Amino acid sequence: MTQSHGFIHQCEQEELHLSGAIQSHGVLMITDMAGKVTHVSANADSLLTDPQAHVALGYPLPAFLHDITAALPELSPGERYIGQCDTPHQEFDVVVTSHHGSGCVYELYPVDAHSAPMVAVSGAVSVPESADELAVQCQTLMDSLLALSGFDRVLYYRFMPEGDGEVLAEACREGVAGSYQGLRFPASDIPYIARQLYLKNPWRTIPDATAAPVPIYSANADATPDLSYVDLRSASPIHLEYMANMGVGGAISLPIIQAGELDALISCHSASPRQLTVSELEAMRGLSEGFNLRLRDFKARRRQQVIDGLQRHFDHAKAVLMRHGELESAWEELSEWLMETFGADGVMLQMDQEYYQHGIGLTPDAMNIVAQQAANEASNVWMSDCLQRDCAEMPLSEVAGVALISDLPLDQHHSVNLYLCRLEHIYDVTWGGNPDKPVDYRDGGSVVSPRRSFESWVEQRLGHSRPWTASARLYLFKLRALLRQAKSMPWSHDAE
Structure with missing residues (x-):
């Protein structure tokens, strides 16, 4: 088995949705059909500092969430409800999702009352008429997301048919060195199991790649919750090592989904930890989804042009056969x-x-x-x-x-x-680092680890x-x- 295949196999064995832990910047609670808490993250008491906000397994949600639960519509699997709530001393963004029809998942994010106001989102944009115009709109999106997020770098990472990815557009804050634009990355960098989770979530945030994961307590010791639709889900140690090797301390990813498939990822990088509010994430999602819809319409128009052209070509072929x-x-x-x-x-x-x-x-x-x-x-x-x-x-x-x-x-x-x-x-492919992963022999093992360099690495592709x-x-x-x-x-x- 090659190193690359070994790394893919290793990554695909990770049950990312069953990590049993969350990231430390929020609180997780899961309720059953009766509204009683079946799971809670271990940081609940430390982040919910108001005594009225105490969460206990086997009991109803604390009273400060009453307005949220009263307004909560019936949610289908994966559907989200976003709201705000507060205690006398704290404000929270709240994201609620259905927990596979057996209750709800609550994600609570403390909000700084003095946070900077949200940057205005631009207005309507027309569907591009050409590939060049599409590229211009993609670059404009990168620039807008860079300004909105305050991150250091924003990349548009398109997936290729064989699974590799290529950076088509990039925007960087002034003073940020280096560029990933035009570089290709192997399919193993974002394995299939991770791509499936991107299809289920409007964004994926890792505000602090250095923070320790927080365990989830359960009323049933054997009940590991499915976190497929939970952004607080803890990050894979392999992915955190990958981020560290890239010099990334905080990240946001926004999926571009076409015909039910992951077509591209918009990836935002910050050298230091950085957390955005849910409102800011919603604004970023609005920009990316607007581009996503225009991309869909552009592709549909191009497909129709191809079909129309084929009909003309086919008429010519038919005429050749008729003539002979x-x-x-x-x-x-x-x-x-x-x-x-x-x-x-x-x-x-x-x-x-x-x-x-x-x-x-x-x-x-x-x-x-x-x-x-x-x-x-x-x-x-x-x-x-x-x-x-x-x-x-x-x-x-x-x-x-x-x-x-x-x-x-x-x-x-x-x-x-x-x-x-x-x-x-025969042609050259410029990779973001050698696509073959190094073997890590720590602790007497031979585990394939993320590569440590992302400098341009040119492969002459034969065959x-x-x-x-x-x-x-x-x-x-x-x-x-x-x-x-x-x-x-x-x-x-x-x-x-």
Whole structure:
């Protein structure tokens, strides 16, 4: 197992939502359906200094929360209610979430009555018309969040199809040295289990990476609470070490979610601990969500443009087949169209044991391996920019990447596989530090730990083709759908 894979395995074993502890800047209480406290954080008495605010396991919530509980609507799982309350000596922000339908989770954050007023949030912004305009809006968002948060650095970290991340935009306070813009980070930096939690929360805050976690007391000693929807949830020791290695003392992350998937993270860094109020976090979320919606509309518009363009391309391909009357004589012209449309260096049609080829291609054995891999993944449209990585027992070939459409209808008796092939494309990837994690041998173990340097580290990437774009994938799905609908297309087959 490689170091990178070992680190991912190690991170994925952490049950982050079952940490049994919270961060020290707030108080956690969990109630059952009857409103009695089943869990409370160990810092309740030290942060809730008013005697009237005492919390006891097995008893109802303290009276100062009455206005909150009276106004509390019925919450669906993950839904939040945000309010404020006070005692004679303290003010609190309160966040309430449903605890899996069996009660509620209360997060209380002491508020400094003399805190600075919130920075005004800018007004409406139109949906960008181009990728350049989208980039400008993204940079404007970074600048606005930097001013609103008072943090040292704000990054827009977009996830790539293979799971790695790349910093597309950055804003820094004056005097902050270095830049992460344009750097790539491996998928193991934010493992899948952590990404799933980002999908469930509007923000993730770690105000003080050096603070010790606070245990949660339970009325039932065996009942570890699920903290999936709780921002106070304690941070992973691995992540805290990662933050320390980056020189980050406090952090906020805001998810950018597209079609139910984590598309990007906005990450705010402060060299020293820094805590914001819930109102400030809400304001930041409003800015990021506004951009998120514009990004959604921009992507939808671009997808429609791709589909419209494909229809025109498909009409051209259909005209070629109609003009020639059968596939064999149309192949040269049709294959040129396919290579141009999909940016391929070669194209192949496999029909049973026969195939047509134009440009570079795969051997029959390699075609079968690719088709089997697609079948194993139950995908009629399968893409790879590194066949040696994605297909076991792949023979050496000048073809490094393939896009496959399988089971295209030829006639009522036959179907074909369409392979679009790309040559190896050697290029440099600039990482934020060596992506291979170091091995930590402390305490006699051999645990893979977060890397300690984030200086630019250049990898010459071999064995890969030019990557297939999301638009190419959409083209392939649409092309397959259109071909399946085209029952009257004059594709002929002379094998019978």
